Structures are given as C-alpha cells and as structure tokens.
Amino acid sequence: MFSIFEIMKTNLNFSVTILGNSAAIPTKQSHLSSQLVKNNNDYFLVDCGEGTQMQLIRYKTKYHKIDNIFISHLHGDHFFGLIGLISTFHLQGREKPLSIFGPKELQEIIEFQLKIVQTDLKYKLIFHHIQPNKYDQIFENKSMIVYSFPLVHRIPTWGFRFEQKPQKLNIKKDFVNSFKPSIDEILCIKNGQDYITDDGSVIPNNEITIKPPKPLSYAYCSDTRYDESILDYISGVSLLFHEATFDNTMQDLAISKYHSTAKDAATIATKGKVSKLILGHFSARHKERSQLLEEATEVFRNTILSVEGMEYTIQP
Amino acid sequence: MFSIFEIMKTNLNFSVTILGNSAAIPTKQSHLSSQLVKNNNDYFLVDCGEGTQMQLIRYKTKYHKIDNIFISHLHGDHFFGLIGLISTFHLQGREKPLSIFGPKELQEIIEFQLKIVQTDLKYKLIFHHIQPNKYDQIFENKSMIVYSFPLVHRIPTWGFRFEQKPQKLNIKKDFVNSFKPSIDEILCIKNGQDYITDDGSVIPNNEITIKPPKPLSYAYCSDTRYDESILDYISGVSLLFHEATFDNTMQDLAISKYHSTAKDAATIATKGKVSKLILGHFSARHKERSQLLEEATEVFRNTILSVEGMEYTIQP
Numbered sequence: 359m360f361s362i363f364e365i366m367k368t369n370l371n372f373s374v375t376i377l378g379n380s381a382a383i384p385t386k387q388s389h390l391s392s393q394l395v396k397n398n399n400d401y402f403l404v405d406c407g408e409g410t411q412m413q414l415i416r417y418k419t420k421y422h423k424i425d426n427i428f429i430s431h432l433h434g435d436h437f438f439g440l441i442g443l444i445s446t447f448h449l450q451g452r453e454k455p456l457s458i459f460g461p462k463e464l465q466e467i468i469e470f471q472l473k474i475v476q477t478d479l480k481y482k483l484i485f486h487h488i489q490p491n492k493y494d495q496i497f498e499n500k501s502m503i504v505y506s507f508p509l510v511h512r513i514p515t516w517g518f519r520f521e522q523k524p525q526k527l528n529i530k531k532d533f534v535n536s537f538k539p540s541i542d543e544i545l546c547i548k549n550g551q552d553y554i555t556d557d558g559s560v561i562p563n564n565e566i567t568i569k570p571p572k573p574l575s576y577a578y579c580s581d582t583r584y585d586e587s588i589l590d591y592i593s594g595v596s597l598l599f600h601e602a603t604f605d606n607t608m609q610d611l612a613i614s615k616y617h618s619t620a621k622d623a624a625t626i627a628t629k630g631k632v633s634k635l636i637l638g639h640f641s642a643r644h645k646e647r648s649q650l651l652e653e654a655t656e657v658f659r660n661t662i663l664s665v666e667g668m669e670y671t672i673q674p
Numbered sequence: 675m676f677s678i679f680e681i682m683k684t685n686l687n688f689s690v691t692i693l694g695n696s697a698a699i700p701t702k703q704s705h706l707s708s709q710l711v712k713n714n715n716d717y718f719l720v721d722c723g724e725g726t727q728m729q730l731i732r733y734k735t736k737y738h739k740i741d742n743i744f745i746s747h748l749h750g751d752h753f754f755g756l757i758g759l760i761s762t763f764h765l766q767g768r769e770k771p772l773s774i775f776g777p778k779e780l781q782e783i784i785e786f787q788l789k790i791v792q793t794d795l796k797y798k799l800i801f802h803h804i805q806p807n808k809y810d811q812i813f814e815n816k817s818m819i820v821y822s823f824p825l826v827h828r829i830p831t832w833g834f835r836f837e838q839k840p841q842k843l844n845i846k847k848d849f850v851n852s853f854k855p856s857i858d859e860i861l862c863i864k865n866g867q868d869y870i871t872d873d874g875s876v877i878p879n880n881e882i883t884i885k886p887p888k889p890l891s892y893a894y895c896s897d898t899r900y901d902e903s904i905l906d907y908i909s910g911v912s913l914l915f916h917e918a919t920f921d922n923t924m925q926d927l928a929i930s931k932y933h934s935t936a937k938d939a940a941t942i943a944t945k946g947k948v949s950k951l952i953l954g955h956f957s958a959r960h961k962e963r964s965q966l967l968e969e970a971t972e973v974f975r976n977t978i979l980s981v982e983g984m985e986y987t988i989q990p
Binding site: 382383384385386389408409411412415416432433434435438439441442445446449450463466467470471474475476477513 | 779
C-alpha cells in the first residue's frame with residue numbers, strides 16, 4: 359500500500375563513550391574507570407574515577423546532561439572523581455537534581471566532604487542505595503530501565519544492565535504526506551490503532567506502520583572475578599563491557615585479586631550469548647593490549663578493546 | 675692565591691613546577707591547583723587538586739620522591755586529588771612515611787575515606803595541623819625551612835614560604851687538587867676553619883673558599899584577597915607565586931569572592947620587595963591571559979604567567 363523506504367523514525371541512538379579504562383592507577387595514556395552511556399538525550403555516567411570531569415571536558419561531552427550516576431563499588435579508582443564533579447556542577451550553577459546510585463557508604467563519604475568544605479549545594483543530590491545480592495531494577499524513565507546485579511569482587515560490587523524499553527511503532531512517511539493525520543491520530547497509530555479516513559474507510563495499522571527496532575541492551579561488569587553466577591544478569595545483551603585486568607599468564611593473580619583475564623571475559627560473553635564484547639579496566643602492566651584482544655577473540659570472536667574517547671554505538 | 679674559575683659547588687637546584695593553574699574548575703587546557711617544589715632531591719607538593727597524580731605522571735616528575743605535601747585550604751580544587759595520590763602510593767608499595775601539612779579537618783576527610791574504602795595503608799601518613807593566624811615554622815630539614823602564614827580568604831587559608839638554609843662554604847678546586855685534603859678536613863674548611871699544611875703553615879680559610887650563593891626563597895599565596903597583612907610574610911622572596919584569578923575589570927568580584935586581580939598580585943610583589951612574581955590560579959573566564967600579564971607588569975615589571983608543565987628555577 360505504502361512504500362517503506364521513508365518512515366517516521368523513533369529509533370534511539372544508544373551508545374557508550376569510554377572515559378577511562380585503566381585499572382587502579384592512571385598511566386600517561388590511560389585514565390581511571392568511567393564511561394558515559396547515552397540513550398538519545400538521556401546521559402548516564404557509570405563510575406567516576408579521579409579525573410572524570412577532565413575527561414568529560416576533553417572529549418567535548420555535553421556532560422551537564424548527566425542526571426544519573428551509577429557507582430559500581432567503593433574502590434577509589436571508581437569513585438574518587440565524584441566529589442569533584444559534584445562540586446563543579448555546583449560552581450557552574452546547576453539547579454536540576456542529580457541522582458547517585460551506589461552503596462550507602464558513598465552517601466556518607468560525599469556528605470561528609472561537603473560538610474567539611476562547607477558547601478551547601480545549589481541543587482538536590484538524591485542518593486539511591488543499591489541493595490546487595492539481588493538483581494534489582496534501580497532506574498526507569500520513558501525509554502530506559504537500569505538494573506543492578508552483584509559481581510564477585512573483594513568488596514560489595516555491582517554490575518549494571520541498561521535495557522531500552524520497546525519503542526512505539528514507526529509511521530510510514532508516505533501515509534503522513536497523503537493523509538496529514540493530526541498529532542492525536544499519530545499517537546493513536548503509533549500505539550497500534552487502525553486509521554479511519556474522512557470517508558469512513560479503515561486502513562489497518564500494519565499497512566501504515568513499521569515495527570520499531572528490537573530494544574538494545576548494555577551491561578557493565580567491572581570489577582569482578584570470573585563467576586558464572588553473573589551469566590543470568592548479562593545474558594543476551596547487545597554489548598557487554600567486561601573488565602580484563604590481566605592476560606592469561608596472570609590467571610592466578612586474577613583469581614587472588616578478584617579480577618578477570620581477557621579469556622575470562624570472553625568466556626562470560628560466550629556463555630552469556632551476548633552480541634558483542636568490549637574489554638577494559640586494563641592493568642598498567644599491559645601497555646601492549648593486543649595480547650589481551652588475541653586471547654579474548656580465541657574464545658569470543660566479536661570482541662574489541664575499549665579506547666578512551668571513543669563513542670561506541672550499541673547495535674542490534 | 676688560588677684561581678677561582680673552578681670551585682667545589684654546594685649550590686642547590688631550587689625550582690617550582692606548575693602542575694595546575696586553573697581556579698575552581700578545570701578547563702580543556704588548565705588543571706586544578708598543584709605545584710611541585712624541588713630543592714635538589716627534596717620534593718615538596720603544594721596543593722593537590724583533582725588530577726594532580728595524572729599531571730605528575732604526564733610531566734615525568736619523579737613523584738615518588740615527594741615526602742611532604744602542603745595543603746593551603748579546604749576548597750576542593752586545592753585538595754580533592756590528595757586521596758587518589760595517597761592511594762596510588764599505597765598500591766605502588768610505598769613504605770616510607772608521607773607528611774601532610776594542612777588544617778585538622780583534612781586529616782578527618784582522608785582518614786574517613788580510607789576507613790570506608792577499607793584501605794590499611796602500607797606506609798605511615800603523618801598529619802601536621804597548621805595553626806591559624808600565625809607565622810609558623812612547620813618544617814625543617816638540612817637544607818630547607820618552610821613557614822606557614824595566614825592568607826585572607828573565605829575560609830582559613832595558609833600561604834607557604836620556602837627558605838633555603840644558608841649553605842656551607844665552597845672550596846676552591848685548585849686547592850683540593852694541590853693539597854688533597856681528607857674528607858674530615860674538607861668538612862672543617864666548609865665550616866670556616868683554616869687549613870694547616872703538613873709543614874705546619876696556615877692557609878686562611880678565605881683564601882681557599884668561596885662564599886656560597888645567598889639562600890633563595892619562594893612564597894606561595896593562593897587563594898587570597900589583596901591584603902597588606904601578608905607583606906611581612908612574603909617580603910624579599912626570590913620568587914612569589916600569587917593568585918591572579920581576575921583582571922582589573924572584575925575588581926569588585928575579586929573583593930567579594932576573596933580573590934585577587936593581577937594588579938593586586940603585582941602590588942603585593944612591589945610592596946613586598948620580591949625579586950620576581952609568577953601569576954596563577956586563573957579564572958576559566960580568562961582564556962586569553964595576556965591581559966592579566968599586562969595589568970601586572972604595569973605595576974611590577976618582573977612578572978611572568980605560570981604555564982603548566984614548566985619548571986621555573988628560583989634564582990637570586
């Protein structure tokens with residue numbers, strides 16, 4: 359009935375920008391853990407190691423759009439940059455609230471520092487305490503749901519799963535051009551209703567709409583030891599970020615330090631049937647990371663190394 | 675008696691490396707307050723804004739030599755990087771103690787964070803609480819004395835004055851070559867004693883020694899409003915670092931925010947009869963800093979703008 363080469367799109371641009379991929383200690387090239395997850399105009403920050411605000415500036419992110427920050431655990435390389443970012447927002451006159459998801463002690467640390475430096479924030483800081491030992495929905499807005507889940511590290515640590523919500527139907531552009539439906543009618547069609555023309559004839563919904571793309575998902579796992587208990591939480595995601603602190607020669611160290619090797623990460627990706635794997639949280643020992651990539655791709659082919667400053671689009 | 679073109683030198687290499695010169699908020703080019711003061715092999719860190727450890731790495735400083743850190747005040751841009759640096763030293767296996775000079779609340783903040791992140795440091799952290807409202811000697815070793823003094827800011831804030839101790843006499847090399855004095859004899863001569871030759875004749879000390887260069891001094895004043903009460907503390911220093919947050923058009927803002935203009939800094943330098951002035955702590959508004967330099971040099975000619983990564987030798 360209608361050509362489909364032009365459609366009214368409601369596709370969301372879902373991506374992750376790596377701000378820091380170094381484990382524990384920064385190096386000349388690598389910064390501490392942090393990444394910016396974007397779903398169109400929703401900006402989420404995941405972890406906030408020291409220097410995150412500088413990286414956000416360096417890579418020209420519109421970081422004022424960040425309204426939700428997720429902190430995986432209380433090792434300094436994952437959150438020592440948070441107080442600085444909170445202060446900068448304050449100095450820049452932020453007024454809208456900022457939500458922070460993390461263990462309850464994070465709230466104590468931030469509030470204690472704000473008290474001592476006598477800063478009365480101009481905006482509201484809302485802390486959400488993540489519950490231990492469960493898969494939990496911790497955030498929802500009109501287009502995204504975020505879940506937390508337990509990882510296996512020396513201290514309580516959480517992974518995060520970002521799930522796009524199913525999008526509404528797309529309307530074929532030819533139909534819009536021909537029939538000039540009202541805004542109300544467009545909303546009804548996008549919700550699945552048929553269209554009734556001025557002369558009373560019915561055009562079935564499936565003739566004038568295109569199904570939206572399948573919702574995408576992204577999971578963040580850092581820091582964690584190899585543990586198959588996390589498979590349920592990350593299964594089938596479009597993109598999995600998994601820490602790969604060490605190479606295979608350091609398997610014993612990985613176990614004792616509660617970290618993963620590149621091969622561990624790839625094994626989780628394979629067993630979790632994810633679409634794509636991105637490695638990060640590299641030990642400063644591994645200046646040459648091609649070895650890590652090689653070890654991972656032997657197990658899971660669709661693996662890439664994270665590069666700081668790169669924005670990775672999450673694809674079907 | 676002896677030619678003087680070659681002498682046994684005991685001159686110390688005294689310098690300051692600027693790690694960050696941005697006020698309050700980092701920018702793409704400028705980092706938060708921190709500088710490395712070196713007196714030969716003694717490394718002192720002055721202030722430690724977020725990202726200081728990255729700057730120390732970036733500029734290839736031998737930052738493990740830092741044994742003493744001085745924090746001017748508890749505004750975040752001057753100390754939020756301290757916990758990260760302390761943690762990195764720990765992760766790198768530091769064993770020697772680290773002294774931190776600052777207000778007593780600084781100890782509370784650091785210890786509270788170390789407790790929450792469950793870090794039991796491998797080395798000893800020694801806090802020295804700076805006393806308010808007085809000029810106070812807070813550090814001394816064989817070649818350097820450091821004083822703290824009150825600045826005029828919104829919260830208790832200290833400046834620091836680094837004073838080289840007078841050095842011992844230099845011995846003329848010709849004398850050493852001719853008479854081959856023992857180590858003990860060299861030490862006696864350097865302390866001013868005459869030399870008695872094998873045949874019993876006396877060579878007066880002033881014939882075989884050269885007076886060492888005059889001790890040098892460096893003062894750090896950031897953050898502060900223009901206030902002549904600090905003149906006594908900084909008078910006659912070889913190099914004065916003074917904050918110059920604003921230009922002259924923002925004089926009122928400088929007063930209300932307890933900061934200085936470039937002209938304020940230059941006026942302090944003039945009245946304090948210092949040898950040289952270096953400006954820093956620039957507001958992010960001043961991307962073009964030549965205006966600040968112009969305004970300062972109109973009042974005090976020997977002024978320079980601090981540049982990050984530059985090491986400035988402190989000279990007579």
